[in-house]
Structures are given as C-alpha cells and as structure tokens.
Amino acid sequence: MTHLPVSMALSLILTIIIEGFTAFLLGVRGKDNFLCVTLANIVTNPVVVCATFLASYYFGRSVRMPLEYALEIAAFVTEGVIYKKIPVQKKLNPFVFSLILNGVSYASGYILALIV
Numbered sequence: 001m002t003h004l005p006v007s008m009a010l011s012l013i014l015t016i017i018i019e020g021f022t023a024f025l026l027g028v029r030g031k032d033n034f035l036c037v038t039l040a041n042i043v044t045n046p047v048v049v050c051a052t053f054l055a056s057y058y059f060g061r062s063v064r065m066p067l068e069y070a071l072e073i074a075a076f077v078t079e080g081v082i083y084k085k086i087p088v089q090k091k092l093n094p095f096v097f098s099l100i101l102n103g104v105s106y107a108s109g110y111i112l113a114l115i116v
Contacts, residue, residue: 044075
C-alpha cells in the first residue's frame, strides 16, 4: 500500500507523455490543446489507478481486471466527452480520438509492465 502514491504519479506522468505524443502524431498542436489532453488525463488516470489498486488490495486480484476494464471504458467515455466539448483534434470524432489515445496508452502500459 505504501507504493500507491509512487505508482499513481508514475502512471500519470507516463500517460500524459504517451497520450501527448500520440495526440501530436494525430495532428494536435498548440499549448491549449495539449493542456486539455493533460487535464483530461489528470481527471481520469488517478481514479482508474487508485480504484484498481485498492480493489485488488482489499478484494483480491480476481476483481482487478474486470474493474480495470470497466474503469478504462469509463475513462475513454469521459475523455471523449471532454474532447467533444473542447475539440483538440478537428478531423477525428472525439470518441475515436479518445479511444486511440487510451488504446495506445493502455497497450504501452501493458508492455512496460511486462518488461519491468
């Protein structure tokens, strides 16, 4: 339990970097647009990481994956709503944009977890 704050901080930092870079590759430009992507992740990432960690800690690992998937879907939808209200990428549907960012971020995190 003592490493939860470190895990949360590391996850948030990596998510912001990965999703920011992916957004850049998808044509997002401008300080305000990257700030929006960053703030969207500040809203969703800590909830996903903390709730998943705590559920796993208190209820066992069998709860972890179903909860993590449900929370990741909620994060994708939440960020999609944010990008619909504040369009940072003009060519893609905001939910497709959110799905791409979250998919790349989740896959990167999964790969990093296998390596480390």
